[in-house]
Amino acid sequence: MGSRSRVNLTYICKMNTKPTLHTILSPKLLDIYDVTNSIVVIIDVFRATSTIATALYNGAAKVIPVDTVDKCIELGKKTGGITAGERDGKVIEGLEHGNSPAEYPKEFIDGKTLVLTTTNGTKLLHMALQSGASEVITGSFPNLSAVCDHLIQQNKNVILGCSAWKDRFNLEDTLFAGAVISRIKNNFTIHCDSSLMAENMYTLHQPDLKAFIRNTTHWHRLAQYGLEKDLEYCVTPDQANILPFYKDGDLIIA
Amino acid sequence: MGSRSRVNLTYICKMNTKPTLHTILSPKLLDIYDVTNSIVVIIDVFRATSTIATALYNGAAKVIPVDTVDKCIELGKKTGGITAGERDGKVIEGLEHGNSPAEYPKEFIDGKTLVLTTTNGTKLLHMALQSGASEVITGSFPNLSAVCDHLIQQNKNVILGCSAWKDRFNLEDTLFAGAVISRIKNNFTIHCDSSLMAENMYTLHQPDLKAFIRNTTHWHRLAQYGLEKDLEYCVTPDQANILPFYKDGDLIIA
Numbered sequence: 001m002g003s004r005s006r007v008n009l010t011y012i013c014k015m016n017t018k019p020t021l022h023t024i025l026s027p028k029l030l031d032i033y034d035v036t037n038s039i040v041v042i043i044d045v046f047r048a049t050s051t052i053a054t055a056l057y058n059g060a061a062k063v064i065p066v067d068t069v070d071k072c073i074e075l076g077k078k079t080g081g082i083t084a085g086e087r088d089g090k091v092i093e094g095l096e097h098g099n100s101p102a103e104y105p106k107e108f109i110d111g112k113t114l115v116l117t118t119t120n121g122t123k124l125l126h127m128a129l130q131s132g133a134s135e136v137i138t139g140s141f142p143n144l145s146a147v148c149d150h151l152i153q154q155n156k157n158v159i160l161g162c163s164a165w166k167d168r169f170n171l172e173d174t175l176f177a178g179a180v181i182s183r184i185k186n187n188f189t190i191h192c193d194s195s196l197m198a199e200n201m202y203t204l205h206q207p208d209l210k211a212f213i214r215n216t217t218h219w220h221r222l223a224q225y226g227l228e229k230d231l232e233y234c235v236t237p238d239q240a241n242i243l244p245f246y247k248d249g250d251l252i253i254a
Numbered sequence: 255m256g257s258r259s260r261v262n263l264t265y266i267c268k269m270n271t272k273p274t275l276h277t278i279l280s281p282k283l284l285d286i287y288d289v290t291n292s293i294v295v296i297i298d299v300f301r302a303t304s305t306i307a308t309a310l311y312n313g314a315a316k317v318i319p320v321d322t323v324d325k326c327i328e329l330g331k332k333t334g335g336i337t338a339g340e341r342d343g344k345v346i347e348g349l350e351h352g353n354s355p356a357e358y359p360k361e362f363i364d365g366k367t368l369v370l371t372t373t374n375g376t377k378l379l380h381m382a383l384q385s386g387a388s389e390v391i392t393g394s395f396p397n398l399s400a401v402c403d404h405l406i407q408q409n410k411n412v413i414l415g416c417s418a419w420k421d422r423f424n425l426e427d428t429l430f431a432g433a434v435i436s437r438i439k440n441n442f443t444i445h446c447d448s449s450l451m452a453e454n455m456y457t458l459h460q461p462d463l464k465a466f467i468r469n470t471t472h473w474h475r476l477a478q479y480g481l482e483k484d485l486e487y488c489v490t491p492d493q494a495n496i497l498p499f500y501k502d503g504d505l506i507i508a
Contacts, residue, residue: 025279025280025423026279026283028282028286029421029422029423032422166286167283167286168283168286168447168448169283169447169448170447171447171450171451174451191471191474193422193423193425193472194422194423196425197423197428197451200455200458201454204454204458216447216450217445217447218447220445
């Protein structure tokens, strides 16, 4: 075979190679995967990434995700931003606002900086950056379509990263991963049992997601604080359809 | 209220308290859970725990699970046992037999000791012992009913431990966890998204398990070595319905 035929064959093989997609069910499982040069989607459905999408959609200049209350207060002073964070459904002492997307309508958040302390989501985000991800974005049902459109356009390897709850598998993040997979799977090579399971779970419960999430452990943890409406919003697609993109410590609209 | 009433109330509350059940989707997630005083079920469907149940059912005196080839050879010499282990569908150099349940019929294994080197299952087994489990048993579809009956009888907290594949979530172990949960859930308190997912996945695919497993990553890994019949056996319930129980380094029939 001449060199010209070899070149053509290589070209054809490259044309047929789709990027890979994997789903990670807990931050503890991130280091098993090669994250280098991948887009990592941070998923924290109840409620960090839902709140991030909503605040940016409603005009927030940026959201700064931090992992401790002290950093939140410090950055709030430094940036003049709104400090926010909850533990057990209540605003943390020393901060101004909570983790609810409903707290950030346009008339309140437009043009402002939100400094948000979350545990699970922020931890995974920093792990992904340290692992050599080429890009970190955040995903949630409120910005489902924006995430899917971006992943298809970029044509790079993808890691769907579920933030979980204190490293424990959770259903709501998995359902969002499944929603993404069900939309974009034809554009990716997927050899990943986590992804197959996530898509199965989404397809099974998609017809009645708001009812099904009442069975999750996180629902039981949060619903006692009267957050039912909040949680239902967090599984409703495309209510805040922008793409939060991480750059130099900030989440901004891509 | 008098002291007698208080005693009665305490008694009634205790009577109503069911033991807990959790499912662990990867050995990496074991240390998030309190394993102390729990029964841990080691699950490695393709194929270690299926082979263990089958060998013991067919009369093996005991199965010694080890994590390295060197230990396997050493213990084989010491005990006069049969050494067994595979990598990539082939018997490991220096060992006598493979990981297939079909290699251990009664006429071959009766009365003998099997020294079996496995990676995923043995690793999780040792982790469970170090974590303070009160009892370690092994579970697989071939001994599904024996596992379920035992867990109901014991009335203790349960951890269903999926061995996974190099710490990656796998579907076949999850499906077995789901099969157990679907049978015994009324006897346990289950606040665990992994368990709810596992049961959902089992219920969804139980009508055609042999077809569904052809979608798993492990099927694709092993089927290329002509192991299809082996894998189908490994998802067939109650073909070797005994209970392997770990004691002093050995797995024996409880």
